[in-house]
Amino acid sequence: MSQSAVVSLAILKVNWDYRHRDYLEIFVPIIAECIRLSPDEYISSPTLQTDLLHRFGLRIPQNAINSILQRVKKRGYITKHDNVYRRDTQTLGSLDFARVQTEVVQKHESLVRRLKEYCKDHLNIQWSTEEAESAFQNYLAQQQSAMLAGATRQSLITPIPVSSEKMTKFAVASFISDLQRDNAEELNFLDTVIKGNMLANAIFAQDPGQVQRNFHNTEVYLDTQLLIYSLGYAGKARQAPCAELLDLLYATGANMRCFSHTCDEIRGILHACQGFIERQNIRDAYGHIIPSVEYFISQGYNSSDIELLVANLDKNLATLHIVPVDKPIYEHDLVIAEQKFTEHLKQSISYRGEMPLRHDVDSMSAIMRLRRGKNYYWVEDCRAIFVTSNHSLVRSTAQFFRSELEGGLSLRAIAPAIDELTLTNLLWLKKPTAAPDLPRKRIIADCYAAIQPSEDLWKRYNQEIEKLQQSGKVSIDDFYLLRYKLESRNALMELTLGNEQAFTQATVPEILRIVHERIQQRAQGELAAEKDLRIRAENAVASARAKEQNRIRRIHSSSVWFAKGFVCWGKWLITVLLIVGGVSTLSWVQLATHGLLFRYCLGGAQLIAALLSAYGLLFSSSIEVFLRGVETTIASFVFRKWGGIAGFSPEDLPE
Numbered sequence: 001m002s003q004s005a006v007v008s009l010a011i012l013k014v015n016w017d018y019r020h021r022d023y024l025e026i027f028v029p030i031i032a033e034c035i036r037l038s039p040d041e042y043i044s045s046p047t048l049q050t051d052l053l054h055r056f057g058l059r060i061p062q063n064a065i066n067s068i069l070q071r072v073k074k075r076g077y078i079t080k081h082d083n084v085y086r087r088d089t090q091t092l093g094s095l096d097f098a099r100v101q102t103e104v105v106q107k108h109e110s111l112v113r114r115l116k117e118y119c120k121d122h123l124n125i126q127w128s129t130e131e132a133e134s135a136f137q138n139y140l141a142q143q144q145s146a147m148l149a150g151a152t153r154q155s156l157i158t159p160i161p162v163s164s165e166k167m168t169k170f171a172v173a174s175f176i177s178d179l180q181r182d183n184a185e186e187l188n189f190l191d192t193v194i195k196g197n198m199l200a201n202a203i204f205a206q207d208p209g210q211v212q213r214n215f216h217n218t219e220v221y222l223d224t225q226l227l228i229y230s231l232g233y234a235g236k237a238r239q240a241p242c243a244e245l246l247d248l249l250y251a252t253g254a255n256m257r258c259f260s261h262t263c264d265e266i267r268g269i270l271h272a273c274q275g276f277i278e279r280q281n282i283r284d285a286y287g288h289i290i291p292s293v294e295y296f297i298s299q300g301y302n303s304s305d306i307e308l309l310v311a312n313l314d315k316n317l318a319t320l321h322i323v324p325v326d327k328p329i330y331e332h333d334l335v336i337a338e339q340k341f342t343e344h345l346k347q348s349i350s351y352r353g354e355m356p357l358r359h360d361v362d363s364m365s366a367i368m369r370l371r372r373g374k375n376y377y378w379v380e381d382c383r384a385i386f387v388t389s390n391h392s393l394v395r396s397t398a399q400f401f402r403s404e405l406e407g408g409l410s411l412r413a414i415a416p417a418i419d420e421l422t423l424t425n426l427l428w429l430k431k432p433t434a435a436p437d438l439p440r441k442r443i444i445a446d447c448y449a450a451i452q453p454s455e456d457l458w459k460r461y462n463q464e465i466e467k468l469q470q471s472g473k474v475s476i477d478d479f480y481l482l483r484y485k486l487e488s489r490n491a492l493m494e495l496t497l498g499n500e501q502a503f504t505q506a507t508v509p510e511i512l513r514i515v516h517e518r519i520q521q522r523a524q525g526e527l528a529a530e531k532d533l534r535i536r537a538e539n540a541v542a543s544a545r546a547k548e549q550n551r552i553r554r555i556h557s558s559s560v561w562f563a564k565g566f567v568c569w570g571k572w573l574i575t576v577l578l579i580v581g582g583v584s585t586l587s588w589v590q591l592a593t594h595g596l597l598f599r600y601c602l603g604g605a606q607l608i609a610a611l612l613s614a615y616g617l618l619f620s621s622s623i624e625v626f627l628r629g630v631e632t633t634i635a636s637f638v639f640r641k642w643g644g645i646a647g648f649s650p651e652d653l654p655e
Contacts, residue, residue, distance in 0.1 A: 006137060008056040009196030010104045010189065011097075023199060023429070027068045029097050030056060032077040036092040043069070043078060043085035107189040112136060114186050118175045123497065125171055139172035166454065166498035173450035174493075180444050194443060198425050214430070215253040215380045221367065222258050222322065223388035224265045224359070226420060231316055233270075233309070234291035235298075240441040245420060246320055248427035248438075252380075256322045259366060263313060263324050265359050270310050274303045298486060327366035334369045341365070341400055348396035360390075364397055367416040375413040379426060386417040394419045453492055457500045461492055464508050478512055487515045555642050563635035570630070 011030060034051050035043060045062045052058045052065075060068075069085060072078050076091045116132040119125035127135065179187040228234055230242040249256055269292065276293040296306065309316070314324060342361050351357045363386055370384035379385065388394060398415035421442075428438055453461070465482045468474040474482065482488050491514040496502040 006057075006193055007101065007104050007108055008058050010108070010192045011100055011196070013192045013196035013199060014100055014104065024064075024068050024071055026199060027060070027064075028071045028075060028077075029095065029100075030058070031065070031068055032072055032075070032092060032095055033097040033101075035072070035078065035087050036089075036095060036097075038087075041087060043087060045069075104189075107186075107192075111186040111189050114179075114184070115172065115175050118178060119171050122178070123171055123174065123494065125167070125497075135168045135172055139169060166500075169450055170493060170498035173447040176443060176447045177451065180447070190443065198428055213378070213380045215249075215255075218254050218380060218382050219257050219370070219384045220249055220254045221363065221384060221386045222256065222262070223363075223386065223390065224262050224269070225389050226387060227258060227262065227266060227317070227322070228269065228292060230320055233295065235295040237445050238291060241424070241438060241445050242420075243320075244438040244441060245424050245427065246322075248424075248430070250321050252427060252430050256320070257325050258317065258322055259363060260324050260326045261359060261362055263317075265355065266313060267310050268355070270306055270313075274306045277301065277306065278303065294486070327362060328369045331369065334372060336365050336368050336401075338365055344400045345393070345396055348399075349390075349392045360393055364416050368401070371416070377413055379414055379418065379423070382414055384416075385414065387420055387423055388417055389420045391419050393417060451493055451498075453489060454498065454500065457492070457496065457498065457503060460500060460503050461508070464503075464505060468508060474508075474512070481515050481519075482508065482512060485515060487518050491515060491518075552643070556639050559635045559639035559642060562638050563631045566634055567628075567631040 008030060013026075031048070031052070034048060034055055037055065038047075038051055040047065045065045048065055048069075049060060049062055052060055069078070073080055073085070076088060077095075078085045078087050080086070112129060112133045115136055116127050116129060119127055119132070176187070176190065178184075179190070222230070226242055226245075229238045230246055232239045246256065273293050273296055277296055317324060338361055341364065342357065345351075345357060345360060349357075367384050367386050372383070374383065376382040394415065394417045397417045401416065424438065424442065462483070465474060465479060469476070469479040488511055491511045492503075492507070495507055495510060495514075
């Protein structure tokens with residue numbers, strides 16, 4: 001995959017965002033630009049096909065080019081006379097392609113630059129810009145080859161030799177995982193490239209206009225590993241794309257099924273996980289990592305937890321809209337040559353035992369019986385189809401049932417099995433807006449798998465730590481850390497970059513040192529987090545207490561001001577009464593007052609004046625002191641009443 005191809009795929013996704021009509025329309029700007037740059041005034045499909053490959057790294061079939069040229073003509077970029085296309089230079093000059101291309105190139109360069117910096121800072125790999133770009137392109141071509149190929153196994157991108165160095169694969173996968181953790185902008189560009197591939201793959205369909213068809217009475221049978229991943233028994237990274245796949249199947253009308261013997265195999269795997277968990281081992285006898293065991297151990301599952309998953313398997317499958325069914329009965333006219341098919345699979349696939357082989361034979365045989373000898377040419381119309389992540393099984397099954405020995409399955413007919421990536425691409429094309437994050441989840445799942453140690457590397461590593469433990473150079477506790485802790489696996493990959501040749505005897509002590517440091521750092525981090533949490537809690541309590549005190553002070557202040565206001569009005573009233581009482585003693589005022597009510601008021605004023613005078617004489621105190629006492633009493637009374645309404649307890653309130 002060249003840089004021009006990566007950029008072109010991103011441009012196709014940008015075109016989809018702007019045009020969003022159909023899948024042929026997204027090629028119109030890029031083909032129009034190719035015509036504009038061509039030295040020839042007249043257009044031919046073979047020449048245009050060559051120019052597209054040379055300028056943009058895209059390999060498009062001529063029949064698809066002819067269909068797209070009709071769209072280009074409708075947009076006015078070319079004209080047609082006597083069945084010959086001729087470009088319209090003036091209209092082509094209005095293309096906005098260069099601006100979009102410049103933006104995409106800048107994003108691509110930013111991604112490559114960050115990859116280069118990440119490898120230097122974290123993996124001690126000194127790459128030039130060209131080497132970093134080549135590593136990224138090779139990784140993308142290698143990891144996404146199945147998804148990019150589409151349902152017909154054709155490729156939009158010209159294949160290039162992929163480096164066999166595992167260092168490149170691990171470095172780029174580790175970098176993409178780091179982008180995912182940081183939710184970096186560069187991950188959006190990578191997501192755009194993958195979506196551009198998936199959108200463009202529609203041109204390889206028999207009829208691009210029919211890509212968005214829904215399923216019609218199709219039963220989709222899911223393989224064991226897909227079900228385990230979909231149920232979440234191997235971690236969220238593996239579950240996410242599988243769950244999206246099931247959602248798309250359900251949304252497009254497919255009937256999701258699994259065979260009863262598949263359920264039995266899942267139960268057997270879960271029971272086997274119980275034994276591995278008890279031994280704290282994440283690999284089987286062949287050295288393969290068992291994703292479910294790895295996940296269960298990391299989540300602290302015990303034997304009873306696994307037993308509960310076994311008991312609830314049917315219930316958990318039902319939540320995913322999956323119905324377990326028995327395989328159909330054997331009918332003489334529909335029986336395949338199972339013994340011959342078994343031998344064919346043995347020669348094509350390296351099985352780890354008889355049970356997986358028997359499962360695949362039973363599943364393919366059941367699918368063919370469900371189809372009742374009929375050929376189907378659209379996945380959406382298939383009576384039954386088996387979905388698996390085993391690409392070798394898909395390829396070998398198609399070869400067998402299309403062979404001269406079996407007959408009955410034409411070359412263009414849909415094989416009984418389809419791989420999950422091809423189906424994912426097909427389903428996403430039907431409803432890209434329904435699962436916008438599916439390509440990104442697929443990338444993350446692939447990266448998660450890419451950073452696992454290979455079987456050969458893990459075998460050499462285990463042999464070395466066992467030798468060190470037997471010689472007494474490694475304690476039992478350290479042996480446990482090296483053998484079973486996930487930190488050891490991560491350190492092994494970081495030190496060797498996935499390359500078996502980089503592993504030496506000195507690698508194990510270095511891994512042990514790194515594991516101890518990381519455990520200590522994690523412990524310190526947990527202590528720091530606990531301390532920080534305690535400080536936060538104390539600060540929160542102090543803040544809450546301060547807020548309470550502020551509320552109390554505000555209520556107290558309001559109570560005091562209320563009492564002051566009340567006493568102030570009282571002072572004015574007393575002053576008025578004293579004045580009125582004094583004036584009323586004058587003889588000319590008494591002669592002038594004839595009303596009974598006025599006489600009573602004057603009498604009351606005189607009485608109050610006399611009482612205040614008597615208070616001053618008896619207690620040797622002024623009226624001001626008396627009023628201050630009244631003010632204090634009123635303030636205390638109001639504060640307690642308002643405090644009770646505000647929810648303060650009695651001990652919070654002053655006496």
